[in-house]
Amino acid sequence: MGSKSLSRVDRITYFLLTIVGLISASFIVFISIFIALKGVLPFLTDNLGLGSVSLFKFLTQTVWLNGPTFVSTAYGAGFLIVNTLYIAFLSLLISFPIGVLTALFIAKIAPKKIAGILRTIIELLSAIPSIVYGLVGVGFFLPIIYSLARSFGYSSSGGSGTLATVFVLALMSIPTITSISEVSIRSVDQSIEHASLALGATFTQTRFKITLLAAKSGIFSGAILAIGRSLGEATAVSLVAGNARSGPTFGLFDITSTITSTMLTGLKETQGIDYDIRFSLGIVLMVVILLTNMILNYIKKKVGNVHA
């Protein structure tokens, strides 16, 4: 659009929107710089004589801290990255099918009244703060998982661990996936569903082959949002993960820890290198989330655009 075609009002609006956009963008820049500046200290300074942390070791090691706190600088977060991605992936395996099927039920199958009630419930569920999900995890999932593990002859740490974390995160993600999928399922053009039925397809075939297909871009967005939430959730996770100090953990009944839970654990009771290193973890977390988002968005584009 040439600027000649803009009226005076257009130009003022354009200017104001640009300013607002820049301000929002600068918050992100500010936060990133703040975290980054603090987070790079352990690698660049000698940490009050303890020696600097090796970046390579930090990214690849499988023990959070080798040696005593405030003495050693042998921090390692490699296993945390693996745990975090592993847990987010497992929780999506649970929340995705449940969320999408619930959305399909609300949008297409449930009678109007029930659909309305369910929609309200889902909205409420997504408004519940994560600490509450954490408490549900502690009070409800942990005892169950504990006895489940025992019945397999497995001794778990009070039920804490991968499975409990995965369940809590799945529970938290279901409302997100459901509400976003439901909107996109509801906005599917009815005429293609009719076309499918008119071809002699059953309702079930139509819903699964046509409705979900047409809504896939929105459903995918829901999944991306859910993954983002899982990767970044700290409070609930640190209540049920068991806060392992080394890893990675793949066993479902074994204690684990994620980037966020490690950042949070003991944050207020520590100082010096042990404090600063959490900001380094913050950088790692942001990079992990950014990369995951970029990859998923790339896949979404690939998958979503083929025949849209």
Added chain:
Amino acid sequence: MEPIIKVENLDLYYDKFQALKKISLEIPQNKVTALIGPSGCGKSTFLRCLNRMNDLIEGMRMDGTILFHGEHSESSAYDVIGLRKKVGMVFQRPNPFPMSIFDNVAFGPRQQGEKNKQVLKEIMEKSLKQAALWDEVSDRLSESATKLSGGQQQRLCIARAIAMEPEVILMDEPTSALDPLATQRIEDLIEELKKNYTIIIVTHSMQQAARISDKTAFFLMGEVIEYGNTADIFANPNDKRTEDYITGRFG
């Protein structure tokens, strides 16, 4: 020859509103029957009775009989899925599925359990050829159907219906969203298709009805005012209202 569809005393209500009143019609096999009439007179409603798409509308009630090959296709015991396989439909607005051209045409057969890629390929090619679309798309079958032009999309929808090898094809104003050239192609196509299929077409164009149909039914406010050979109806209509409508003096 026995009519393929025989409608007797059909009444249809949307809640309290009566959309069809005592319709009786016999649809001849392998002919083109045109349904004409002013907006809201019940043409689409009638068409949707024939493949039971009205079942989807809440509050719809129907009385009377619709015999398809002599069987009560209107009864709740009748196999609706089976009916829709034999009575295909092309909608007013082209509505291809958001998938490839190939997958669009193969969709119907696939839902019936056809998995053999070779068989599907043959069905697809034959259907696209019959729908006069093959030459335009044969080199991009894996591309998205939604990227086709409106006229191509509509022919794809016809191909998609043909792929089910139906006996009857219902068309609800299939050319109303198309330009004259695309309309011409669809009309030529209908001419071709009537050798193998019974076609029932709703149209707002008198010229189109006169050009392509063998039989014409004139609907008015839920009733069939006149039904007969297209040539007769257009040459000397029996009813004054029919005459007014086809000469454009209506309303």
